[in-house]
Each structure stands twice: as C-alpha cells, then as structure tokens.
Amino acid sequence: MKSLGSFRRKFAPWNDPEAKPYISFENVTKKFGDFTAVDDLSLTIYNREFFALLGASGCGKSTLLRMLAGFEEPTSGRILLDGQDLRGIPPYKRPVNMMFQSYALFPHMTVEGNIAFGLRQDGMPKNEIEARVAEMLKLVKLEQFAKRKPHQLSGGQRQRVALARCVAKRPKVLLLDEPLGALDKKLREETQFELMDLQMKLGLTFVVVTHDQEEAMTMADRIAVMDKGKVKQVATPAEVYEAPNSKFVADFIGNVNMFEGTVSTVVPGKVDINVPADKITIRTDATRDCSAGQPVGFAIRPEKIRLSRKEPADTSINAAHGELYDIAYFGDMTVFHVRLESGRIIKAASLNAVRTVDNPLGYDDMVWVNFDTDAGILLTA
Amino acid sequence: MQKLIASVVSRLVISVPYLWMLIFFLIPFIIVFKISLSQVTMAIPPYTPTIDIWAGWQGFINSISQFSWDNYVFLGSDPLYVKAYISSVIIAGISTFLTLLVGYPIAYGMARAPATVRSTLLMLVILPFWTSFLIRVYAWIGILKPEGLLNQFLIWANVIDTPLNILNTNTAVLIGIVYSYLPFLVLPIYSTLEKMDYSLVEAAEDLGCPPITAFWKITFPLSLPGVVAGCFLVFIPAVGEFVIPDLLGGSETLMIGKTLWNEFSANRDWPLSSAVAVVLLALLVVPIVLFQRSEAKAQESEK
Numbered sequence: 001m002k003s004l005g006s007f008r009r010k011f012a013p014w015n016d017p018e019a020k021p022y023i024s025f026e027n028v029t030k031k032f033g034d035f036t037a038v039d040d041l042s043l044t045i046y047n048r049e050f051f052a053l054l055g056a057s058g059c060g061k062s063t064l065l066r067m068l069a070g071f072e073e074p075t076s077g078r079i080l081l082d083g084q085d086l087r088g089i090p091p092y093k094r095p096v097n098m099m100f101q102s103y104a105l106f107p108h109m110t111v112e113g114n115i116a117f118g119l120r121q122d123g124m125p126k127n128e129i130e131a132r133v134a135e136m137l138k139l140v141k142l143e144q145f146a147k148r149k150p151h152q153l154s155g156g157q158r159q160r161v162a163l164a165r166c167v168a169k170r171p172k173v174l175l176l177d178e179p180l181g182a183l184d185k186k187l188r189e190e191t192q193f194e195l196m197d198l199q200m201k202l203g204l205t206f207v208v209v210t211h212d213q214e215e216a217m218t219m220a221d222r223i224a225v226m227d228k229g230k231v232k233q234v235a236t237p238a239e240v241y242e243a244p245n246s247k248f249v250a251d252f253i254g255n256v257n258m259f260e261g262t263v264s265t266v267v268p269g270k271v272d273i274n275v276p277a278d279k280i281t282i283r284t285d286a287t288r289d290c291s292a293g294q295p296v297g298f299a300i301r302p303e304k305i306r307l308s309r310k311e312p313a314d315t316s317i318n319a320a321h322g323e324l325y326d327i328a329y330f331g332d333m334t335v336f337h338v339r340l341e342s343g344r345i346i347k348a349a350s351l352n353a354v355r356t357v358d359n360p361l362g363y364d365d366m367v368w369v370n371f372d373t374d375a376g377i378l379l380t381a
Numbered sequence: 382m383q384k385l386i387a388s389v390v391s392r393l394v395i396s397v398p399y400l401w402m403l404i405f406f407l408i409p410f411i412i413v414f415k416i417s418l419s420q421v422t423m424a425i426p427p428y429t430p431t432i433d434i435w436a437g438w439q440g441f442i443n444s445i446s447q448f449s450w451d452n453y454v455f456l457g458s459d460p461l462y463v464k465a466y467i468s469s470v471i472i473a474g475i476s477t478f479l480t481l482l483v484g485y486p487i488a489y490g491m492a493r494a495p496a497t498v499r500s501t502l503l504m505l506v507i508l509p510f511w512t513s514f515l516i517r518v519y520a521w522i523g524i525l526k527p528e529g530l531l532n533q534f535l536i537w538a539n540v541i542d543t544p545l546n547i548l549n550t551n552t553a554v555l556i557g558i559v560y561s562y563l564p565f566l567v568l569p570i571y572s573t574l575e576k577m578d579y580s581l582v583e584a585a586e587d588l589g590c591p592p593i594t595a596f597w598k599i600t601f602p603l604s605l606p607g608v609v610a611g612c613f614l615v616f617i618p619a620v621g622e623f624v625i626p627d628l629l630g631g632s633e634t635l636m637i638g639k640t641l642w643n644e645f646s647a648n649r650d651w652p653l654s655s656a657v658a659v660v661l662l663a664l665l666v667v668p669i670v671l672f673q674r675s676e677a678k679a680q681e682s683e684k
Contacts, residue, residue: 069587070586070587071583071586090586090591091583091586091587092586092587092588092589092590092591096587097587097588098583098584098587100580100583100584102578102580104578104580104581104583104584106581106584106585106599107581107603108602108603117585117588117598118588118589121588121589121590121594122589165588166587166588169588169589
C-alpha cells in the first residue's frame with residue numbers, strides 16, 4: 001500500500017510499542033457543575049514530541065492543558081508525567097511551565113525581571129540567573145529590550161518574552177495556550193517556525209492548544225482533534241488530513257466534499273457507493289470493512305478533484321457534470337464551485353502552476369468533475 | 382454661528398468643575414484666610430477688621446494694614462496646638478493602617494468572589510451609608526460603654542471578669558474611624574483588584590510561587606494604586622475628624638478637629654480657629670501635592 005504524503009523527520013515513538021509515554025491521561029473526566037468539559041479521555045504524549053490539541057472553543061482542550069499545569073484537578077481519572085501521578089501536586093511544584101494566551105507578563109517588572117522571576121523563585125544563585133536571563137534574551141532576540149516594561153513592547157515581542165520566561169526554568173514540558181493567537185498572520189507564520197526550531201534546540205516536550213488547524217498542522221508531530229470533551233483522532237498531520245477516521249474529523253480539518261450514500265457492491269479491494277441525492281456512483285479503495293447496503297460517508301478534498309470541459313472516458317463512476325457557479329482566486333490556487341443538477345455544490349481546487357492559460361474556465365461554463373479511486377476516503381463513522 | 386455656540390457650550394461644560402472649585406473652595410478659603418489674619422473682638426462678627434466695601438479704596442487699605450500673623454505665631458508658640466496637630470496625624474495614621482488591615486482582605490474577598498455575588502457584596506459595603514453617620518457613631522457608644530454590648534458579651538463568654546474601659550479612650554476613636562471610613566478604603570482597592578488579570582497570579586504560581594508569595598509579589602504590588610488612593614481617602618478626613626473623637630474619645634484624646642471646634646464655639650475665637658484650619662489644610666495639602674508630583678513623574682518616565 002502507498003504511504004501518506006508525509007515529509008516529516010523520522011520521529012515516531014507512537015509507532016514503537018517499546019516506547020514509554022511521557023505524559024498520559026488515563027480516563028480523565030473533568031466536570032464544572034453539570035457541564036462535562038473533558039469526558040473519560042485517554043491520551044499519551046511522548047518525550048520531545050510537539051503535540052497539538054486542536055478543537056473548536058469549548059471542546060475541552062484548554063481544560064486539558066490547565067489540568068496538566070495544575071490549575072484544575074480532574075474529577076476522575078489520573079494524569080501521569082514521567083511515571084509520576086500528578087494528583088494533588090500544586091502548580092508551583094510541577095515540572096511544567098505554561099505560556100498563557102494573554103502572555104500574563106507581570107506589568108510591574110522589566111523584561112529581565114519577568115524572565116528571572118521563576119529562577120529567583122527556585123533560589124538560583126544570582127550570577128547563574130544573570131547568565132540564564134542573558135541566554136534567554138539571546139534565544140528570543142530581545143537583548144536590547146531587557147530593561148523595558150511589557151507595555152513598551154509590541155505584541156510579537158511580548159509573545160517572545162512570555163516564551164523566554166517559561167523556557168527559562170527548563171521545564172520538562174512546555175504548555176502553550178494559543179501561543180500565536182494574538183499575532184497577525186505574517187508574524188504568526190514566522191513565529192510558527194521559530195517555535196519549532198526552539199523545540200528542536202531545547203529538546204523539550206511541547207503541548208500546544210490551538211483552534212487554528214493550519215497552525216497545528218504546520219508545527220505538530222501529532223494532533224489530537226477534540227470535540228465535546230472527547231478525542232476524535234490522534235494522528236500525524238498527514239494522517240489527520242489524508243486519512244481522517246470519521247466524518248467529524250474529515251469535516252473539521254481542511255476543506256472537504258462530503259457525500260452520504262449506501263454501499264452497492266463490494267468487489268475485492270474496491271467499494272461502490274450509491275449517492276442517490278446527486279445521482280452519482282463512487283468507486284473507492286476499500287480502506288475500511290463494509291458490506292452491501294451499509295450507509296457510509298465519502299469525503300474527498302477539493303485538490304483531489306479534476307476539472308475539465310472534456311467529457312471523461314468513463315462517466316458512470318466518479319464523475320459528475322455541472323455548471324461553474326463560483327470561482328475563488330487565491331493567487332497560488334483557485335477553488336472552483338461546481339453546481340450539479342441536484343443543486344449540490346462540489347468544490348474543486350487547482351494549483352495555478354503556470355502564469356497564463358489558453359481559454360481559462362469562466363463563470364457558467366459547463367464542466368465535468370472526476371477523480372480517481374484512491375482520491376477520497378471511505379468513512380464508516 | 383453654530384460653531385461659536387458649540388464652542389461656548391463646550392467651554393461652559395469644561396468650566397463647570399473649575400467654577401465649582403472657585404465658588405465652593407477657593408472663595409471660602411480666601412474668606413477663612415482673611416479671618417485668620419484678623420483679631421478677635423466682642424462684636425458681630427467677632428473679629429476685626431471687617432472689610433467695609435462702602436469705605437472705598439482707602440478703607441480697604443486701612444483694613445489690610447490691620448492684618449497680622451499673630452494667630453499663626455500663637456499657634457506655633459503654644460504647645461497645645463503643636464501637640465494636637467501631631468496627635469491628630471498619629472491617630473489618623475494608625476487608624477489608616479488598621480483600616481487597611483481590615484479593608485484589604487474584604488476588598489480581596491469581594492474581588493475574588495463569584496461574579497454573581499459581587500454586586501451584592503458591593504451593596505453591603507455601601508449600605509451603612511444609608512444611615513446617618515452621627516447615628517452610627519452614637520451606636521458605638523452603646524457597644525463600647527462599660528455596660529455595653531461588647532463588655533456584656535465578653536463577660537458572658539468568660540473572657541474577662543471586669544468590664545473593659547474602652548469608651549472615651551483613643552482606642553474607641555480608632556475603632557470609630559476604622560468603622561466609619563472602611564468603605565472609602567475598600568472600594569478603590571476592590572476596583573483595582575477586580576480589574577487585575579487573574580492569569581498573572583496563575584503565571585506566578587506556574588513559575589514556582591506558592592500562593593502567598595504570589596500575593597506579595599504580584600497581587601499586592603499591582604493593587605498599590607488602589608491602596609494609596611484608599612489610604613488618602615481615610616487619612617485626610619481622619620486628621621481633621623471632629624465627631625468621632627468628640628463622641629467616642631475622652632479627655633486624653635487630643636485632635637485638631639476638636640481643638641478647632643473649641644476655639645470656634647466655646648471661645649468664640651474665629652480668627653484663631655481659622656488659622657488652625659488654614660495650617661491643617663497646608664499640612665495636608667503639601668505632602669499630597671508632593672506625592673502626586675512624584676507619581677506623575679514616575680508615570681512619565683515609564684512612557
């Protein structure tokens with residue numbers, strides 16, 4: 001079988017049955033009154049991993065992070081860090097440090113004072129503190145801002161001070177709550193790579209909470225997609241994108257065309273799905289077990305759909321005819337919305353690999369969409 | 382035309398506080414200051430010279446020439462007044478400190494209370510203002526007197542055998558001031574604490590601070606503006622306080638407000654009591670202005 005389109009470094013302790021998890025959530029439940037924020041959740045994170053908790057607001061991802069930091073205690077279940085049960089250990093005794101969404105920089109202290117705060121708390125000798133602070137300032141490139149107060153810094157500089165402050169203590173685990181949320185787009189992209197470099201350089205375990213899927217995909221080794229206090233899927237960014245395990249994940253991550261139908265025939269290696277609503281038949285690789293008559297879903301990403309004026313050779317499967325309804329030009333790519341006879345809109349994206357095109361597609365053109373049998377994902381959940 | 386009206390209106394609106402200060406502070410102050418430079422006589426009004434606007438310019442000059450600093454010289458030479466000023470400042474200082482000890486935890490508790498009960502707590506702090514200040518101070522007589530509620534309770538609880546003698550001592554004055562001025566201290570501290578971002582405290586704990594250390598290193602320094610404002614609101618009126626030392630204090634209680642009242646009503650010495658008031662104002666205003674200057678400078682340098 002072909003492998004997924006991943007180009008990552010070879011770091012995959014989660015595939016190694018011998019590897020010991022560094023952080024484990026074991027059947028953790030957290031209730032606030034009647035509201036269940038985290039629901040019987042189990043999760044393992046490995047040493048030196050860059051792990052992202054991804055989900056919409058209110059899905060329980062921040063609560064999970066706060067439980068790891070010690071600001072909340074689980075209602076039931078337990079959290080282990082390096083084999084140690086964290087229950088009852090207050091935040092100030094945990095070997096983890098958190099970067100707050102608001103940065104929570106102490107406004108009455110200078111940049112230096114902020115970075116040195118945790119070190120002073122540990123009773124580190126003065127000259128060592130000075131050396132460490134200088135090292136941290138260099139790491140985040142803020143040497144000339146040491147004497148400034150937080151309100152005299154820009155958003156990006158504040159973010160870096162917050163980062164330096166929680167890295168200074170050399171924690172075992174760094175928790176980041178929406179670390180890039182307050183930055184503008186350009187700065188966010190730069191900072192993503194800085195964070196990744198930093199994590200590699202320091203060899204720390206990072207747990208990042210984010211609602212921004214691009215951010216999670218770019219930075220993380222693995223992503224946990226969360227919904228209503230539960231983990232829907234834990235996988236590498238490529239797996240989450242190319243092989244989502246459920247309609248929720250397929251829909252949540254990226255753009256997708258989702259079809260609902262029933263299995264008509266199962267031939268070895270292939271499955272045919274009838275989609276009566278749009279009068280099309282889909283043939284796809286049998287990546288999941290299913291039987292004839294079973295209702296299933298089929299998800300296909302816009303960039304995996306071909307668009308042409310010419311009628312494809314075989315129009316009986318994986319093909320549909322429709323009118324070009326909307327064109328969204330993004331520069332690097334264009335997303336076409338094709339309206340089928342049923343009224344259904346199919347999104348197809350194409351890369352603008354060349355600068356000039358003869359006879360480009362335009363509004364109201366009649367076009368064919370088609371795709372290969374390995375282009376989409378069969379979903380039974 | 383419309384523009385002109387608008388600018389006149391806006392100037393009027395801006396001038397309201399200045400007019401207020403002029404009419405209700407500056408002019409009365411000038412009158413008091415003028416009286417403080419006069420001499421006491423048996424007349425109505427009981428001082429001389431009086432300025433007779435019908436006497437013309439020469440009359441005015443004549444009146445001015447009779448002004449003297451005698452009253453101020455007298456204040457400085459009589460140890461009674463010096464002592465009264467010092468004692469007032471000490472009593473006000475101690476009671477401000479005690480009010481802070483009582484008020485800060487209250488403000489802190491209110492700011493950390495669930496948002497739903499906060500407005501109720503705020504109401505409870507303001508509620509005593511709905512009863513007359515005088516009645517509330519009188520009520521303390523009933524509580525503190527030898528056969529009062531406090532002594533009855535302590536004897537019943539077997540803490541003491543003989544009643545404590547609290548009423549008509551400086552202790553009673555301190556209790557009265559702390560009680561009366563508590564809201565003035567609680568409210569400004571509450572408002573700074575309530576505005577504070579709680580994640581700062583969490584960040585401090587995350588970086589290794591036990592909660593108490595986090596309080597002293599983060600919460601308290603950040604609430605200082607409220608603490609300073611609250612302390613001034615207690616200290617300034619407490620220095621000149623008259624009702625509380627008069628009702629709860631005894632012969633040992635020497636406060637400038639009481640002295641002023643004695644000079645004014647019992648001795649009918651308006652010029653001297655005016656001088657007492659002017660000196661009191663100067664004593665209070667000078668340090669406040671200096672303090673505000675340094676605050677403004679500190680803020681300026683931060684920018």
